[in-house]
Amino acid sequence: MSQDVRVPYHGWSERTRSWRGDVLDVVAEVSRSDSFILKDNVARLEERIAAEAGVRHAIACASGTGALQLGLLAHGIGPGDRVVTPAYSFIASASTIALAGAEPVFADVDEETATLAPESVAAALRGGGRPVRALLPAHLFCNLADMRALRALATEHGTLLIEDSAVALGATIDGRPAGSVGDLGVYSFFPGKPLGGIGDGGIVLTDDEEVAGRVRELRNHGQDRAVRFLYHRLGVNSRMDEVTAAFLLRRLDRFAGVLRRRRELAQRYQERLRPLAPALRTPPDGFGERSVYTYAVRAEDRDALRAHLLGRGVETMVHYPLPLPLQPAFRHLGHARGDFPVADRLARSVVALPLHEEMDLETVDRIAAEITRFYGGTA
Ligand SMILES: Cc1ncc(COP(=O)(O)O)c(C=O)c1O
Incomplete structure (x- = not known):
């Protein structure tokens, strides 16, 4: 291969060249509105993703990391809790647990798929100490975690199953969309992801109405959904903006x-x-x-x-x-x-x-x- 044929890892410039028309269109569209954050485009994206994933609720937020953080907080995971997570993954699979005040319990991964190894999870669950509140497998690269075996372990030990499907939008597991198999799932819209956007973005997936309501509050500082500046619990600022959502809607079409x-x-x-x-x-x-x-x-x-x-x-x-x-x-x-x-x-x-x-x-x-x-x- 001649040295002047450069192949960049992400290929951002080819990508932005092919995206440019849509980027300019959505910026123009939003600039003509008076809606910037958590408005119609975000609501439409949530509906579309919920339908794609086959879940009742999809709640958009500022990143895949934000989605994991919101999911953990909405399930009340915090100090005193332990969560099993892969020893080999992106930092957010573990940092979100620790930042919620809980303890990440690492388990080794499978040699072939680089995802959480059920036998290693079983050993961590038998390991003693405080009970484990949740298993948090991450799908990685182009591989899917063994969700069937992990669900069996979660059921046996009475733990939640939180699916870090940040990279796996579009995959299916035993006929079900990845992200919908756990009790709660997430997707990331970081530009390099298969459904990448033009900035950070993420979404939480759940069938549980109460959890969904809590995520909606928590992504907006914990603010009551009807009464402005009223906070029943403390949340974070992890909201999605309209330009991001409008662009992702166009990407979804393709x-x-x-x-x-x-x-x-x-x-x-x-x-x-x-x-x-x-x-x-x-x-x-x-x-x-x-x-x-x-x-x-x-x-x-x-x-x-x-x-x-x-x-x-x-x-x-x-x-x-x-x-x-x-x-x-x-x-x-x-x-x-x-x-x-x-x-x-x-x-x-x-x-x-x-x-x-x-x-x-x-x-x-x-x-x-x-x-x-x-x-x-x-x-
Ligand atoms: C496995 C995994 N989990 C979580 C995330 C976090 O997503 P984001 O970059 O949108 O915060 C990533 C991002 O690369 C990831 O690969």
Whole structure:
């Protein structure tokens, strides 16, 4: 691949080029209104997402992280509570628990899917100490957590199941939309997500009317929904603005095509890279029911591979270089390397390759050829 053919990891500039018309339209539309936050566009987005996810209530907020925080607060999770969460995920899967005043109890993840391993959760539940209030699995990359096994554990131990489906809008699990399988789910609309917006945004999903009402209050400082400046409980400012919602409504109209394209690109990587096993391990097959957020592989000599690709203009990304329990922010929990061996291995070997819907299949082929060359093969 010639060095002047650069492949940025996110491809923001191609993306913004294809989004520009819609961005200008929605800004113009909102500028002609006197509605900026939590108005008609937000209400319409909530209805559309609730219908997509097959849940009774969808409550829009400022980010996927905000959605997790609101979900935990609305369930009254706080000081004295313990919540089981993956040792390997985005920081929000654990930080929201800790910031709510509860204790994140880390469990290791599955080697294939990088999502919460049910046997490790079972061990954490048997582990003693105060009872666990909730399990908080996160779907990751393009993989889905084993929600059937986790639901069985949640039922057996009388805990809530909070589904961090920030990355999984568009996926289905046993025929049900991801995000609707737990007692509460969330989606993120961060620009890089499959249904990315033009800024931060998120949404909470629940069938529980009371929880939904509490989330609506909590996202707006805890303000009573009928009486202004009356607060029964303290909340946060995690509201969605009208420009964000109007843009997401337009993206939703095209979302089926986006999902299809991302699956097609992932499938192409899969076909080209599968022969490189075991030096390079591709994600589990079968993208038909999944939403491809990132295409992450596990690679021997990961850092040398990244340097090789960067030398040829291809940017990659490592999510995540450090398991959550080893983050300095969680030092006080006293975990050490080796406590979560799968998370340790993933942190050393995972690398995500460029994938966004504006990319073409030839670019995937060229990146795959470079990777094949790195491992001494001919492409
Ligand atoms: C698994 C997971 N949970 C939560 C979030 C948080 O979403 P946001 O970035 O919208 O706050 C992310 C975002 O990357 C994520 O990957």
